[in-house]
Amino acid sequence: xxxxNKRKGYPFIRxxxxxxxxxxxxxxxxxxxxxAAIETGRTRLLITATVVGLTFIAxxxxxxxxxxxxxxxxxxxxxxxxxxxxxxxxxxxDRNGNVxxxxxxxxxxxxxxxxxxxxxxxxxxxxxxxxxxxxxKVAALLKRKRKFVWIKRHLTPRxxxxxxxxxxxxxxxxxxxxxxxxxxALMAHSLGYVDxxxxxxxxxxxxxxxxxxSDHEPLKLSLDLRxxxxxxxxxxxxxxxxxxxxxxxxxxxxxxxxxxxMVSAPDFDPNDPGKTPAGRRFNKASQGVYELGSTFxxxxxxxxxxxxxxTLRNGYDATKPIKISGFTINDHYGKRRWxxxxxxFIYSSNIGAGHMALDTGAKTQKAYxxxxxxxxxxxxxxxxxxxxxxxxxxxxxxTVTIAxxxxxxxxxxxxxAAVAASINGGIFHEPTIVKDNxxxxxxxxxxxxxxxxxxxxxxxxxLEGTGKAAAAQGYLVGGKTGSAEKRGAGGYDKDLLISSFVxxxxxxxxxxxxxxxxxxxxxxxxxxxxxxxxxxAAPIVGKxxxxxxxxxxxxxxxxxxxxxxxxxxxRSYKPTPEARTLASFRAH
Amino acid sequence: MKALSLTVWxxxxxxxxxxxxxxxxxxxxxxxxxxxxxxxxEKEKDEIHHLRAEWSYLNRPNRLAELTKKWLPxxxxxxxxxxxxxDQLSEKISGSDATAATGAAHIAKTEHRLKKPERQRYAEH
Numbered sequence: 001x002x003x004x005n006k007r008k009g010y011p012f013i014r015x016x017x018x019x020x021x022x023x024x025x026x027x028x029x030x031x032x033x034x035x036a037a038i039e040t041g042r043t044r045l046l047i048t049a050t051v052v053g054l055t056f057i058a059x060x061x062x063x064x065x066x067x068x069x070x071x072x073x074x075x076x077x078x079x080x081x082x083x084x085x086x087x088x089x090x091x092x093x094d095r096n097g098n099v100x101x102x103x104x105x106x107x108x109x110x111x112x113x114x115x116x117x118x119x120x121x122x123x124x125x126x127x128x129x130x131x132x133x134x135x136x137k138v139a140a141l142l143k144r145k146r147k148f149v150w151i152k153r154h155l156t157p158r159x160x161x162x163x164x165x166x167x168x169x170x171x172x173x174x175x176x177x178x179x180x181x182x183x184x185a186l187m188a189h190s191l192g193y194v195d196x197x198x199x200x201x202x203x204x205x206x207x208x209x210x211x212x213x214s215d216h217e218p219l220k221l222s223l224d225l226r227x228x229x230x231x232x233x234x235x236x237x238x239x240x241x242x243x244x245x246x247x248x249x250x251x252x253x254x255x256x257x258x259x260x261x262m263v264s265a266p267d268f269d270p271n272d273p274g275k276t277p278a279g280r281r282f283n284k285a286s287q288g289v290y291e292l293g294s295t296f297x298x299x300x301x302x303x304x305x306x307x308x309x310x311t312l313r314n315g316y317d318a319t320k321p322i323k324i325s326g327f328t329i330n331d332h333y334g335k336r337r338w339x340x341x342x343x344x345f346i347y348s349s350n351i352g353a354g355h356m357a358l359d360t361g362a363k364t365q366k367a368y369x370x371x372x373x374x375x376x377x378x379x380x381x382x383x384x385x386x387x388x389x390x391x392x393x394x395x396x397x398x399t400v401t402i403a404x405x406x407x408x409x410x411x412x413x414x415x416x417a418a419v420a421a422s423i424n425g426g427i428f429h430e431p432t433i434v435k436d437n438x439x440x441x442x443x444x445x446x447x448x449x450x451x452x453x454x455x456x457x458x459x460x461x462x463l464e465g466t467g468k469a470a471a472a473q474g475y476l477v478g479g480k481t482g483s484a485e486k487r488g489a490g491g492y493d494k495d496l497l498i499s500s501f502v503x504x505x506x507x508x509x510x511x512x513x514x515x516x517x518x519x520x521x522x523x524x525x526x527x528x529x530x531x532x533x534x535x536x537a538a539p540i541v542g543k544x545x546x547x548x549x550x551x552x553x554x555x556x557x558x559x560x561x562x563x564x565x566x567x568x569x570x571r572s573y574k575p576t577p578e579a580r581t582l583a584s585f586r587a588h
Numbered sequence: 589m590k591a592l593s594l595t596v597w598x599x600x601x602x603x604x605x606x607x608x609x610x611x612x613x614x615x616x617x618x619x620x621x622x623x624x625x626x627x628x629x630e631k632e633k634d635e636i637h638h639l640r641a642e643w644s645y646l647n648r649p650n651r652l653a654e655l656t657k658k659w660l661p662x663x664x665x666x667x668x669x670x671x672x673x674x675d676q677l678s679e680k681i682s683g684s685d686a687t688a689a690t691g692a693a694h695i696a697k698t699e700h701r702l703k704k705p706e707r708q709r710y711a712e713h
Binding site: 098099100102104105182183184186225226229473475546547556 | 634638641643645650666671
């Protein structure tokens with residue numbers, strides 16, 4: 001204060017000045033500017049003091065606020081965010097919360113070659129200690145003029161200890177997270193796998209790579225570990241028994257399109273995908289497209305019923321094969337007589353289905369198949385999705401062959417979703433593999449009445465038709481067999497089959513579709529050397545349903561209960577003379 | 589007056605200085621503690637993570653099936669007629685006393701057949 005006064009008042013306070021002017025002017029006059037200056041100084045000082053004071057009060061208030069009132073939350077928040085910014089890939093869990101993909105912390109060995117004294121000796125020791133290391137390569141690495149080289153990633157604790165005991169200078173470890181799949185091959189094709197830097201390069205891991213890397217909440221799949229296991233074991237057994245080249249299976253919830261289990265065999269261990277040949281990593285259920293054969297008759301019948309082309313009382317003459325553009329369409333075990341629509345279905349008559357499709361027409365058939373998702377890739381959350389092979393020219397010939405599942409190749413997943421739509425009340429749901437992505441609403445394709453008839457037809461096929469082996473007492477199974485000849489070098493090969501069965505349960509109020517397929521099965525003595533869907537694939541579905549129904553909370557019922565019988569029986573579908581109204585005659 | 593003012597100011601300055609250093613050191617100490625706690629939490633979390641992974645690994649359906657085969661050899665998958673709803677249970681029991689009796693006898697027999705440690709295991713379930 002005094003300092004300022006002194007400096008500012010300097011010209012006036014100086015004694016000589018005052019004395020000099022005193023003689024000429026009165027003291028009052030000479031004092032006035034001095035007084036005014038002091039006043040100005042005081043005002044300035046006051047303003048400065050107020051500003052400084054206010055700032056101090058503000059700072060003080062903030063300090064009190066942080067220290068005593070709200071500080072904890074803010075500080076805690078800061079620390080919390082600082083912590084969670086650590087990058088770890090999110091876990092993947094099944095629909096019941098069981099971990100199916102997680103991370104383990106592992107040590108990775110690196111070297112600083114500048115500090116390695118004897119690279120050759122070190123290389124020999126390392127190659128001896130760690131399997132899979134090449135001595136020469138390691139020596140070359142250790143001689144490089146770099147600060148950092150990876151020697152081996154993801155060591156086990158025991159290996160780490162062994163390397164430590166070697167006591168080689170210039171080696172060190174870095175802790176890294178490695179993706180781990182506790183269930184090995186069980187869900188291999190759905191989960192996919194990651195590369196050495198934990199980036200998803202196949203399956204769910206690839207599709208949700210961004211989500212898994214940024215969001216820490218586990219990703220919940222729609223798959224059920226237990227159901228997956230039962231399906232996988234049943235398929236593996238059948239594959240072994242029938243010396244099949246491969247197998248695929250799907251269990252799907254018909255009410256929302258959620259995939260409960262999806263198996264493709266042979267499979268691989270996602271913990272070490274490089275060890276198995278690429279062929280095993282191919283997902284036959286979603287990526288493979290096949291001519292699936294007679295299972296397509298479900299759709300042929302549903303379309304014809306829904307479009308009002310036939311009723312369950314109509315039928316077709318199946319005495320003679322269909323001859324069309326040089327092809328002859330025949331039945332495998334033909335009845336060679338007039339067949340009603342239910343009979344065409346349960347005996348799986350190609351001739352009957354062909355006539356039905358011809359009456360329906362290519363345009364209607366195509367429109368329905370499009371709505372059922374069979375003409376474009378399935379929308380499932382996987383990168384490995386096959387594009388269906390659809391005829392470029394959809395003429396009468398194609399209409400006939402597609403009626404019994406030839407001339408069109410779709411993935412098992414697509415067929416399963418389409419079959420679900422035909423029996424769940426007529427609503428198509430896009431298949432999904434993530435729990436919360438279920439498409440609850442779906443799109444209507446068939447009327448509820450058509451869907452009811454389809455349930456009766458599928459049930460009849462298991463009770464009296466080609467699908468008897470799929471029956472699981474108490475669970476009201478319905479379904480349809482399919483056996484398609486594979487295309488060889490010179491046309492279709494009679495001995496190479498894709499044998500499948502698509503089953504639904506419980507038929508009174510369908511909840512699940514179960515699909516099973518064997519690629520090139522061979523008949524055994526047990527199957528009387530047959531290798532068709534009814535002999536090799538239907539038993540798989542029956543067995544799987546028996547095992548998974550209790551897991552999925554489906555309570556068995558007495559199949560003989562009158563109300564159940566009434567809901568699922570088609571009365572008088574067998575030909576009587578007066579019922580022989582040919583739909584093809586009626587249509588023209 | 590001057591002396592008093594000086595004393596007050598000096599005391600205040602000393603107190604502020606002391607308080608400042610005290611708070612600084614306290615914050616540093618607390619931060620170090622927090623770091624330690626965070627490190628421990630991380631470690632525990634990591635451990636829980638590993639245990640969860642191991643739990644999942646030990647619960648592989650394949651392994652459980654093998655263990656069941658080994659330790660509960662007489663167990664078979666439930667038959668359709670053994671499954672029912674809770675509300676239908678009383679009906680089922682009174683309707684088939686005979687079956688229930690055979691069932692109980694079967695269980696008793698199984699228990700008897702098992703060796704002692706196995707029997708203990710069996711009783712735990």
